[in-house]
Amino acid sequence: MAPALLGAWVHGRGVTVRLTEVEAYRGQTDPGSHAFRGPTRRTRVMFGHPGTLYVYFSYGMHVCANIVTSPSGEASAVLLRAGEVVDGRELARSRRPTSKSDIDLARGPGRLCAALGITLDDDGDDLRSGPIRLEVPDADSPPVAYAQGPRTGVSGPGGSEEYPWRFWIAGEPTVSPYRKSPPRGGDERRR
8 A cells, every 4th residue: 555655645624735755554464553462542543444543642752643544453554754835835845934945835744744744633544635636646657667675764573674665656755765774672763
């Protein structure tokens, strides 16, 4: 599902972003996933309906958003890592005043959420009818050329080469730089 989201548009509170980078997380079989240890108060949304937004606070600094992709009762999601602002650029700039250029407005999961105006209050919203909406390219659209590799910033086994579940549009300047995570304890970086 993750590569199919590349090129999709996310509309959020006056700004539209074309997704250029995503990461997949496969619930209880994926040591990099927030849902690896089963449902919790934080991860309950991941076990809900596909097409739902799973939003969480990361490192006490950034709001990050995922799209739930598995059937209800299972937990898989795709992290929205980066995108190109295609509409509402002035509003995105006002939400991201420290961006050095328009390329950086939604380059990284926290920046993307800030540009779109996504907050923790959006956790659990339906992407078909909520304030944040997803527009996926139709089946007749030509496929997007993409690259893939290990997830960025994920510690432990879930961040290894065994999980090449980061997907990005090849040659796209808005893709965030790859950062290997140093070994750490705990599940702080799980999605």
